[in-house]
Amino acid sequence: MAATSTRKEALERISKVFHDALERMIPAEEDQRLRGETFRDFELQAQEFKAALIPALLEERARLTDSAEVREAGCCPPCGSRQTRWAAAPVQKEIRGPDGVIVLTKQQGRCRSCGRSFSPSGS
Numbered sequence: 001m002a003a004t005s006t007r008k009e010a011l012e013r014i015s016k017v018f019h020d021a022l023e024r025m026i027p028a029e030e031d032q033r034l035r036g037e038t039f040r041d042f043e044l045q046a047q048e049f050k051a052a053l054i055p056a057l058l059e060e061r062a063r064l065t066d067s068a069e070v071r072e073a074g075c076c077p078p079c080g081s082r083q084t085r086w087a088a089a090p091v092q093k094e095i096r097g098p099d100g101v102i103v104l105t106k107q108q109g110r111c112r113s114c115g116r117s118f119s120p121s122g123s
């Protein structure tokens with residue numbers, strides 16, 4: 001089992017997403033106009049900020065888990081058989097969370113005994 005990203009890569013991506021989202025809400029250049037007039041406008045901008053940052057944070061955190069990528073499909077969770085294989089190449093799966101769409105890479109195993117497919121990482 002292995003992570004599919006390094007901490008350095010994760011921190012760089014999250015920092016860039018954070019900085020870009022913050023720059024959209026509060027541009028560093030004083031001559032750039034601030035968007036919005038009301039507190040409600042500011043709240044909506046804060047939600048945009050969160051929607052940009054949280055998915056990137058969750059995607060990078062998932063890539064850092066030891067089970068992000070496994071070498072063998074392992075045992076079939078439903079029947080326990082070791083007669084398993086990879087079903088196909090890993091797929092990108094979109095998950096809609098409360099803070100936006102999160103894209104995760106999922107490996108898929110298939111059982112030769114019962115025919116079911118499963119996620120070897122348990123995700």
Ligand SMILES: [Zn+2]
Nearest residue numbers: 076079111114
């Ligand atoms: Zn099975």
